[in-house]
Structure formats: structure tokens, C-alpha cells
Amino acid sequence: MDAVVDVVLPVFAIMASGYAAGRFRVLGPGASEALNAFVYWFALPALLFHAMARVPVAEVLHLPFLAAFGGAFLATYLMGMAAGLLFARPNLAYQGLQGLAASFANTGYMGLPLYLTAYGAGGVLPAVVATVFNAAVAVALAIVVTEIGRSERSGARVARDAARAVLTNPLLLAPAAGLAWSAAGLGLPKPVATYLDLMGATAGPGALFAVGLFMVGKPLAGSLPELAWISLCKLVLQPLLAAWLAWRVFALEPEWAAAAVIMSALPTGALAFVVALRYGIYVAGTSTAILATTALSFVTLSVALALVG
Structure with a gap:
């Protein structure tokens, strides 16, 4: 429980600081977009490249773990997209980001600190692998679906535009470059x-x-049933699916099986907000999902940590 408190409380404090800065007009009205652009183009690519460049390729490609964690993500992503049909939001681009809010775990900003607190530096590798998967696969899927949904074209031009968006995305190029750097055996100058x-x-x-800044003047909840469904998908269904895949289907080693469950039980990550704001779609819904799932994760993460040990 201490590990959860030590990580979740600072997350809330940073979002609250951003909200206060916007509420009392310490920063201008365009601050959220400017800060989001900095994170998107500079800070996150640096983080992802460095994380990949330091990890041996063989350790990143733990295929059974990726299958369990990734399988739970994909199933939950589809269930999140289904919310668009349940709550009368038929636009595919909207559904793509809705699915991301329901399935994108906060592995980078909460998973890594949580693992450091709970298991120490020697046990943090599963959190790094999950973070790389999120950046290289989860974000790519959401971008492709969103690009297809927002395009008025069809056929080859849609595929070309979606491929260009993926291949020029800094959140995908950075970990790919880091993986290539690691595979080449090159060290990084100090x-x-x-x-x-x-x-x-x-x-x-x-x-x-930036999430806190964006929330100034915005309602914390739009559709309560929609938010409840997304929270249920993220905090309950996704870790249950991961547990079934990890223990029953792929029979992972205990530490990797536990990691698949814990990483899946994390609340919605702030990177989902970065992507949503980049496209200007489902931004308020994503920020509300981050706030709600982070608050509820006090309970769900405590239960997950207690069950897996």
C-alpha cells in the first residue's frame, strides 16, 4: 500500500499544480497546448530513446510477457472502442482515442516509479518493457485508427496518410531508434x-x-455511464484478462506474470491525453478518465499488489 501511496499522491499533486496555475492565471490560455507540444516533441522522445538504448534487445523481446500484456491491452482497447457504439459516438477517430483512454496504462509515469518503490532497481525491467510496448504498439494503433477515422479520403490515400502519420511520429521513432542503437552495441557519450x-x-x-492546465474551466465528467465503462475496462477487465493470459495461457514465470497484471492494473496514462490533444479529439474525456482512474487506482492497485505479492 505504501508503494501505491508514494506514487499516486505525487501524480495528483502535479495535476493539481497545473490546475492551480491555470485557475489563478499564472500561465496563459495557450500554456496547455505549448507544454503538451514540448512533451510530445522533446521530453517523451528523449525518455523513450534512452530507455531503449540502455536495455539489451533480447530482454525487451520477452515474447510471452508481451503476448499477455499486449493481448489484454488489445482486447480492452476494442472494448473501449465499443463504448462509442454504446454511448452514441459513431465516429471512428473518436472511438480510437476512446479505446486508448480505456486501455493505455500509465506504465511510464506510474509503473516505473511503482516498481522502483515496490521491487527496487533490479526488478524494474518488466515496467520498461511494458512502457516500450505502449509507445511502440499502443500509440501506433491509436494513431492509425484515428487517422483513418478523421480522413475524408478512402482506399490507398487513407492507408498512405496513416502510414505517414505513424512513421513520422516522434513517440514511435524514438524507441525504434533506441532499439537500433542498443542492437548495434553502441554506448552513449556521457x-x-x-x-x-x-x-x-x-x-x-x-x-x-498539462492535464491539470487543460481541466481549468472544464467539467470533470461528461457522460457518467461512459466514464464508468472506461474505468471498468481499464482498472478491472484489463488486469483480469492479463492474469488469465499470464497464468493460464502462457504460463509466465511468477515475476513476469505479476508484472503483466500490475502493469495492466495501472490507471490511464497521461500520454493518452498528449495524443488526444494533438488531434483535438476526445480531449476532455481523456483528461477525465485519467483523473478518475488515477483516483480509483488506490483501491485496484492495492488489491493487485496484494494478490500477486
């Missing part, structure tokens, strides 16, 4: 590593602060 550490350290606080 000044470069220090730069990446300093820049990457701003990603989590920056994204969470």
Missing part, C-alpha cells in the same frame, strides 16, 4: 546520456501538469 536524462525527466511532470 554528455548525451546526461542530456537525455535531464530532458526525459521532464516528460512525466510536464504531461501531468
Whole structure:
């Protein structure tokens, strides 16, 4: 429980600081978008590249873990998209970001600190692998679905535009470049590593602060049934699916099975808000989902940690 409190309370505090800065007009009305752009183009790419460049490729490609964690993500993503049909939101771009809010775990900003607190630096690798999956696969899926949904074209031009959006996305290029760097066996010069550490350290606080800024003057909940469904998908159904896949289907080692469950039980990550704001679609819904699932994760994460040990 202490590990959950030590991580979740600071997350709330950073979002509350951003809200206070906007509420009392310390920062201008465009601050949320400007800060979000900084996180999207600079801070997160630095964090993701450095995380990948430091990890051996063989350790990242733990296929049974990726299948369990990724399978739970994909099923939950589809259930989140189904909310668009349940709550009369038929637009595919909207549904794509709705699915992301229901399934994108906060592995980078909460998972890594949680694992460091609960298991120490020696046990943090599963959180790194889950974070890489989120950046390289989860974000890519949401971008493709959103690009297809928002395009008025059809056929080959839609596919081309979606492929261009994915292949030029810094949140995908950065981990891919880091993986290639690691595979080449190249070390990072000390000044470069220090730069990446300093820049990457701003990603989590920056994204969470931007969420708080965006919430100023916005309702904290739009459709309560929609929010309840997304929270149920993220905090209950996703970790249950991960547990079934990890233990029953793939028979993972105990530490990796536990990681699949804990990483899946995390609340919605702030990167979902970064992507939503980038497209200007489902932004309020995503920020509300982050707030609600983070609050409820006090209970769900405590239960998950108690069950897996």
C-alpha cells in the first residue's frame, strides 16, 4: 500500500499544480497546448530513446510477457472502442482515442516509479518493457485508427496518410531508434546520456501538469455511464484478462506474470491525453478518465499488489 501511496499522491499533486496555475492565471490560455507540444516533441522522445538504448534487445523481446500484456491491452482497447457504439459516438477517430483512454496504462509515469518503490532497481525491467510496448504498439494503433477515422479520403490515400502519420511520429521513432542503437552495441557519450536524462525527466511532470492546465474551466465528467465503462475496462477487465493470459495461457514465470497484471492494473496514462490533444479529439474525456482512474487506482492497485505479492 505504501508503494501505491508514494506514487499516486505525487501524480495528483502535479495535476493539481497545473490546475492551480491555470485557475489563478499564472500561465496563459495557450500554456496547455505549448507544454503538451514540448512533451510530445522533446521530453517523451528523449525518455523513450534512452530507455531503449540502455536495455539489451533480447530482454525487451520477452515474447510471452508481451503476448499477455499486449493481448489484454488489445482486447480492452476494442472494448473501449465499443463504448462509442454504446454511448452514441459513431465516429471512428473518436472511438480510437476512446479505446486508448480505456486501455493505455500509465506504465511510464506510474509503473516505473511503482516498481522502483515496490521491487527496487533490479526488478524494474518488466515496467520498461511494458512502457516500450505502449509507445511502440499502443500509440501506433491509436494513431492509425484515428487517422483513418478523421480522413475524408478512402482506399490507398487513407492507408498512405496513416502510414505517414505513424512513421513520422516522434513517440514511435524514438524507441525504434533506441532499439537500433542498443542492437548495434553502441554506448552513449556521457554528455548525451546526461542530456537525455535531464530532458526525459521532464516528460512525466510536464504531461501531468498539462492535464491539470487543460481541466481549468472544464467539467470533470461528461457522460457518467461512459466514464464508468472506461474505468471498468481499464482498472478491472484489463488486469483480469492479463492474469488469465499470464497464468493460464502462457504460463509466465511468477515475476513476469505479476508484472503483466500490475502493469495492466495501472490507471490511464497521461500520454493518452498528449495524443488526444494533438488531434483535438476526445480531449476532455481523456483528461477525465485519467483523473478518475488515477483516483480509483488506490483501491485496484492495492488489491493487485496484494494478490500477486
